[in-house]
Amino acid sequence: MSNDSPKDRNLENIVFFDVCLTCDNEKLTKASNDIWDKYLATDFKVSGRGRRPTTPYNEQFKTLFLNLLFTFHRTPEKVIAISMRKGNYKPSRYNPLNLSDKLTDIVDKAEKAGLIVRVKGHNERVKPKLTRIWSAPLLEGIFEEYDVNESLISESEQLSNQHREVILINKKDKVTKTNTLIDYKDTTETNKRREDVRFYNDVLARHHIDVGTLPDKEYFNKGLANKSVVRIFHRANLKFECGGRLYRAFWESINSRHRENILINGNETIELDYSSLHINIAYGKKGITPPEGDMYDIGDFDSSIDSKIRRAWIKQMVIVCLNAKTLQGTLTGFDRELKDSKGVPAKTVWESLDKERKTHLRKTMRDLIIAKHKAIEEFFCTDCGVTFMRIDSDITMEVVTHFAKMNVPVLSVHDSYIVDFQRAGMLDEKLHEVFEKRFGFKAKIPREHSGADEALKAFKEFPELDNLDRSDAMNPASKLPQLPEVDRHEDYKNRLKRHQKTSNNQ
Numbered sequence: 462m463s464n465d466s467p468k469d470r471n472l473e474n475i476v477f478f479d480v481c482l483t484c485d486n487e488k489l490t491k492a493s494n495d496i497w498d499k500y501l502a503t504d505f506k507v508s509g510r511g512r513r514p515t516t517p518y519n520e521q522f523k524t525l526f527l528n529l530l531f532t533f534h535r536t537p538e539k540v541i542a543i544s545m546r547k548g549n550y551k552p553s554r555y556n557p558l559n560l561s562d563k564l565t566d567i568v569d570k571a572e573k574a575g576l577i578v579r580v581k582g583h584n585e586r587v588k589p590k591l592t593r594i595w596s597a598p599l600l601e602g603i604f605e606e607y608d609v610n611e612s613l614i615s616e617s618e619q620l621s622n623q624h625r626e627v628i629l630i631n632k633k634d635k636v637t638k639t640n641t642l643i644d645y646k647d648t649t650e651t652n653k654r655r656e657d658v659r660f661y662n663d664v665l666a667r668h669h670i671d672v673g674t675l676p677d678k679e680y681f682n683k684g685l686a687n688k689s690v691v692r693i694f695h696r697a698n699l700k701f702e703c704g705g706r707l708y709r710a711f712w713e714s715i716n717s718r719h720r721e722n723i724l725i726n727g728n729e730t731i732e733l734d735y736s737s738l739h740i741n742i743a744y745g746k747k748g749i750t751p752p753e754g755d756m757y758d759i760g761d762f763d764s765s766i767d768s769k770i771r772r773a774w775i776k777q778m779v780i781v782c783l784n785a786k787t788l789q790g791t792l793t794g795f796d797r798e799l800k801d802s803k804g805v806p807a808k809t810v811w812e813s814l815d816k817e818r819k820t821h822l823r824k825t826m827r828d829l830i831i832a833k834h835k836a837i838e839e840f841f842c843t844d845c846g847v848t849f850m851r852i853d854s855d856i857t858m859e860v861v862t863h864f865a866k867m868n869v870p871v872l873s874v875h876d877s878y879i880v881d882f883q884r885a886g887m888l889d890e891k892l893h894e895v896f897e898k899r900f901g902f903k904a905k906i907p908r909e910h911s912g913a914d915e916a917l918k919a920f921k922e923f924p925e926l927d928n929l930d931r932s933d934a935m936n937p938a939s940k941l942p943q944l945p946e947v948d949r950h951e952d953y954k955n956r957l958k959r960h961q962k963t964s965n966n967q
Contacts, residue, residue: 467578467580467593470540470580470593470595471538471540472540472580472593474538474539474540475539475540475541475542475593476532476536476539476540476541476542477541477542477543477591478525478528478541478542478543478544479524479528479621480524480550480555480556480557480558480560481557481558481621481622481624481625482524482527482528482531482617482618482621483523483524483527483558483617483620483621483624484527484613484616484617484620484621485620486613486616486617488607489527489530489607489609489613489617490523492526492603492607493519493522493523493526493527494519494523496522496526496576496600496603497518497519497522497523498519500570500571500574500576501522501567501570501571501574502519504566504570505518505563505566505567505570514561514563515552515559515561516558516559516560516561518563518567520558521558521560521561521563521564521567522567522571524558524560524564525564525567525568525571527617528541529541529577529594529595529596529600529604530596530604530607530609531609531614531617532595532596533595533596533600533601533604534604534609534614535611535614535681535686536681536682539595539682540580540593540594540595541593541594541595542582542591542592542593543568543591543592543593543594544582544591544592545565545568545581545582545591545592546565547562547565548562550562550564550565553642553644554626554644554645555626555629555642555644557624557625557626558624568592568594572594575597575599576596576597576599576600577594577595577596577597577600578594578595578596578597579592579593579594580592580593580594589637589639611686611959612959612963614686615686618686618689619666622662622666622689625689625691626655626691627655627658627659627662627689627690627691627692628651628654628655628658628691628692628694629642629691629692629693629694630642630643630645630693630694630695630697630698630699630701631643631693631694631695631697632696632697633695633696643697643699645699650701651701654692654858657858657862658690658691658692658707658858660862660865661690661858661861661862661865662688662689662690664865664868664869664870665688665689665690665710665870666688666689667868667964668725668726668870669724669725669726669727669956669957669960669961670688670712670723670724670725670870670872671685671723671724671953671956671957672685672715672719672722672723672724672953673722673723673724673944673948673949673950673953674719674722674944674948674949674950674953675719675722675950675952675953676950676952677952677956680952680953680956683711683714683715683719684711684714685711685715686711687709687710687711688710688711689709689710690707690708690709690710690873691707691708691709692705692706692707692708692854692858693705693706693708694851695847695850696847701851702848702851703847703848703850703851704847704850704851704854705850705851705854705855706850706853706854706857706873706875707854707857707858707861707873710872712872712874712879713874713875717732720732720874720879722944723872723879724944724949724953724957725870725880725881726881726957727957728881728882728883729881729882729943729944730872730879730880730881730882731879731880731882731885732874732877732878732879733877733878733879733880733885733888733889734876734877735876735877735878735892735906736776736780736876736877737756737757737776737779737905737906738853738856738876738904738906739779739780739783739846739849739853739876740756740779740783740834740837741756741896741900741904741905741906742849742852742853742900743783743834743837743840743845743849744836744837744900744902745896745899745900745901745902745904746837746840747836747837748900748901749836749837750902751904751905752833752834752836756779756834756905757772757775757776757779758833759775759826759829759830759832759833760829762822762825762826762829763822763825766810767810769806770806770807770810773806773807774799774807774811774822774826775826775830777795777798777799777807778791778795778823778826778827778830779830780798780846781794781795781798782827782830782831782841782842783840783841783845783846783849784798784844784845784846784847785841785842785844786842786843786844787842788827788842790842791823791827791842792820792823792824792827795823796811796819799811852899853875853876856892856895856896856899857873857878859895860878860888860891860892860895861873861878863891864880864884864887864888864891869881869884871884871888878892892906893906
């Protein structure tokens with residue numbers, strides 16, 4: 462059992478309360494109802510008169526119970542962050558189980574009954590904080606009586622996902638920087654988007670997608686059990702013109718080192734990064750074919766810096782120029798975006814420079830980029846990046862749906878894709894085909910991956926080649942990411958076996 466003292470808990474090591482969590486397992490339903498009847502029912506009697514809740518109180522407790530139970534079994538060191546603001550529990554497409562404001566009273570009573578430990582949050586305007594809860598020793602003792610395995614949890618999550626809204630619109634608060642979900646009216650178009658995302662999620666659920674080097678503890682701590690996605694549109698734009706990318710699956714949140722070791726059904730994968738997609742979209746919007754040569758070649762503006770580092774900076778500045786609202790915004794936004802980017806060497810070298818040199822380099826890169834791409838100057842510093850995201854997200858959905866119909870999972874990480882490496886050539890061809898169909902010209906979208914172009918070209922020329930002998934330097938597969946059987950964690954192998962056994966029994 463874990464220590465129930467708040468001082469012994471890391472209150473920032475959290476999972477968020479899942480308002481959609483449910484299950485149809487008879488034993489767990491009975492366990493939830495037994496706890497309800499013994500500890501809480503007398504405080505929530507519904508009289509013969511008055512309005513009855515849409516969802517019975519014991520069913521609302523069941524969602525709380527399952528959140529606590531699954532967190533206890535998967536990541537017992539984590540705490541659950543839950544909103545205690547009654548106004549957050551209203552009928553909505555984002556609240557499919559119709560949890561009511563009574564849920565906050567249920568949490569209160571559960572704490573008084575000794576079932577949970579709670580550290581209260583607050584609703585201060587500038588920096589609100591959610592309440593933290595976790596199972597008290599009394600509840601943990603009850604949990605240990607039940608045989609809850611990963612298969613049961615996964616089944617419950619899949620059932621919950623059937624009700625979960627997958628097309629979201631959010632609005633960011635300018636003061637708190639927190640996002641609020643906005644409701645909207647369904648149309649033929651939103652229904653089609655929802656249908657596509659749910660179909661894609663169904664395909665993802667059929668396949669074993671995992672990081673081959675991780676033990677079970679890290680697997681759960683890093684959220685690798687979450688393989689379903691949602692499309693999130695931004696800025697409360699009810700016309701769905703902003704954003705729309707896929708979020709919330711584990712491959713979006715793990716670092717690049719772990720992404721390199723993602724295996725799909727035991728097969729090695731490759732990540733193809735198409736970071737120049739937005740600048741191609743800008744040319745497409747103008748109906749102009751991009752210039753010949755490297756889109757990021759703006760001249761040798763500082764030969765003392767390694768050319769690869771400079772190119773990484775230029776790529777980042779292009780993204781900033783397309784997302785900034787003003788010319789000045791490109792200068793202030795560059796450091797922030799570079800800090801959040803993947804390129805560790807590019808960050809390290811940049812941080813080593815003095816303030817004056819950084820100022821000169823930011824302005825030089827920005828001005829040279831705008832000069833090189835004069836034909837699309839109207840898109841720079843006009844905050845068009847979020848509308849370009851809508852376009853790239855539509856392209857992504859067309860690509861991943863195409864492969865999903867062939868029962869092939871393609872994982873999207875914004876402007877890059879992870880796929881079984883033997884399908885990488887097909888993916889590359891499909892992406893360019895979708896772009897050309899939309900804009901009428903062949904995009905100049907190079908793959909940003911060391912060795913990938915040479916290897917994939919060879920695979921197209923010699924399709925009989927496979928990944929059996931990567932020690933042979935003549936085999937193009939030797940240039941692709943490798944995770945030999947000997948380097949795969951035993952916990953990973955067991956997770957794969959369990960998935961295969963479950964799949965064979967279905």
